[in-house]
């Protein structure tokens with residue numbers, strides 16, 4: 001197949017379902033290595049080719065319309081097809097498509113965006129975020145965090161403080177530092193990870209880790225206590241920081257009990273260690289706040305962001321640097337030997353500014369907090385009555401449910417059955433993108449979703465759960 005046949009004129013790109021799916025799939029498996037993909041398996045199945053998108057829907061090359069309940073990859077907060085964002089990119093490309101921020105130079109969109117983000121980050125407990133370091137992704141931002149945390153303690157004359165504590169099943173990216181900070185066993189097994197001085201504690205997953213009869217509140221405090229135990233095991237004077245997602249996203253939307261974060265705050269305060277809030281998923285309205293630490297009321301020193309800052313229209317990430325760290329880096333630090341070609345990329349920053357303006361104009365954050373988020377919570381809770389569902393929770397516009405074999409005992413299916421993947425298959429067939437993490441089914445819909453669209457999504461979810469139930473009954477796995 002000649003690749004030039006795929007270079008379609010603009011009209012055809014818009015009507016891309018007219019393209020030859022088989023030909024695209026053949027070139028895809030011949031040349032394109034995808035992230036987190038078994039390529040032998042993909043080649044035998046052929047990739048789903050997504051060709052266009054609008055609002056909360058995407059279309060594939062066969063013309064199927066699919067409700068995207070994952071916002072792409074937790075990022076298209078403002079929904080697809082937003083002309084304002086395309087215009088912002090075009091205007092900035094015509095004015096200044098690139099210039100770096102090295103060598104005492106800067107650019108206007110980067111300055112404006114840093115100023116805007118500083119104004120959006122809530123001040124808690126007298127701490128504020130006046131400074132931003134830009135990257136192009138969540139992974140790079142977490143690499144920046146590791147460099148910054150170590151530099152901070154070096155500058156304070158405590159170079160022995162190297163250890164960063166994270167959590168099992170956390171996701172913090174795919175670079176060497178990001179994958180090490182993350183707590184995904186499958187990632188650690190490839191490439192001799194984690195790198196030294198990163199260690200993990202158990203996640204606060206009530207469904208899996210609570211003791212029989214334990215209340216959520218008691219479990220939350222006990223789970224936070226695992227951090228204190230780890231600090232004492234490592235040696236308090238060796239611990240540099242604790243990193244965590246406010247709600248664990250890629251790990252399966254693990255929402256901590258209300259008692260968890262206050263106790264974590266008490267512990268990091270007691271031992272003087274830095275707190276990194278990885279909000280790559282949770283910021284920019286996802287939990288009904290510009291930044292998620294505000295929702296849970298804790299006081300991070302560094303906040304990782306990416307994804308929703310541009311609604312995924314263009315890569316941009318960064319770290320909100322709190323006063324405690326910024327003061328030391330700026331006043332004592334001299335040159336920080338760290339940075340990326342695309343730190344403060346003017347086009348990415350211009351798109352982010354347009355995205356934040358759009359989100360403010362449409363009150364997307366407030367809607368999730370006070371209107372659509374509570375509505376989704378009510379509708380999603382109805383799923384608890386389904387024979388397959390052991391628990392169903394939301395937090396703003398993320399939600400997760402667990403598929404169980406026995407609702408009375410919460411017994412899980414044999415992992416080899418791949419019940420989550422069966423359900424995900426039904427979702428695709430029925431025009432719904434929902435993600436499976438083991439036997440947890442999760443969503444993170446675009447924040448523009450209306451009540452009627454939430455109803456439409458819920459009807460699809462129920463249809464897919466029913467189809468999964470039918471399969472399991474037919475296979476004799478359920479009575």
Ligand SMILES: Cc1ncc(COP(=O)(O)O)c(C=O)c1O
Pocket residue numbers: 136137138139140142171172173174245249250278279280281306307317
């Ligand atoms: C919490 C969290 N941190 C970091 C990352 C990595 O971001 P990226 O894929 O942009 O490198 C992700 C990606 O999903 C994430 O969910």
